[in-house]
Amino acid sequence: MPLLVEGRDLTVTVERRGPDGQRLTCTGPGWSLAGLELGMPGAFQASNALLAVGAGRELGAPEAAIRAGSRAWWPGRFQVLRHKRGFLVLDGAHNPAGARALAASLREVFPDSRVTFVLGILRDKDAAGIVAALAPLAERFVLAASSSPRATAPDALRAMVPASVARVDVAGSPIDALALAVRTATTPVICVAGSLSLIGDVLGAPRRSR
DSSP: OOOOTTTTEEEEEEEETTEEEEEEEEEEEEEEEEEESSOOOOTTTTHHHHHHHHHHHHHTTHHHHHHTTTTTOOSSSEEEETTTTTTEEEEEEOOHHHHHHHHHHHHHHSSSSOEEEEOOOOSOOHHHHHHHHHEEEEEEEEEOOOOTBOOOHHHHTTTOOOOSEEEEEOSSSSHHHHHHHHHHHOSSSSEEEOOHHHHHHHHSSSSSGG
């Protein structure tokens, strides 16, 4: 199989991106697939899809199979849900690079929208780097410890939040944090981020908490 490089041999164009997903055109040596519907709206997913499509073409996968595969989705990876006051985004973002990718996706999918973050980070992660990547978009942080025994105490996270963030609250659990954020939302977007264990706690919660 030849080595195909994005930007040289493979290109992707985003035709549309929104909370419900994105439509792409992927091109490679001697082929082009337009109108690919991708269920995951994260900005970083376009490149991921391009590489998967390129591999599928090189392996001889039928176009119908490639189009069906493009509709795959991954819980907790810029997963967008709707709630009664706006949008709820779930993203693991458990390191600074992931937090920067999350911030870029939030800017692209929800331009000009401030964000309420429900944030919980594990002790062995670069919490300061994660907070720094998300803070420019934040109107508010609601901090909580996930059910993991490695979770950082919310008060320790509070000390890392810059003064530019207007409001910081602490909740007793991820479910309480999400309920507080939804009940008192002042932004159209609430984003749960910082660790996969936090995402697991929220996804495992009764639907009424959302």
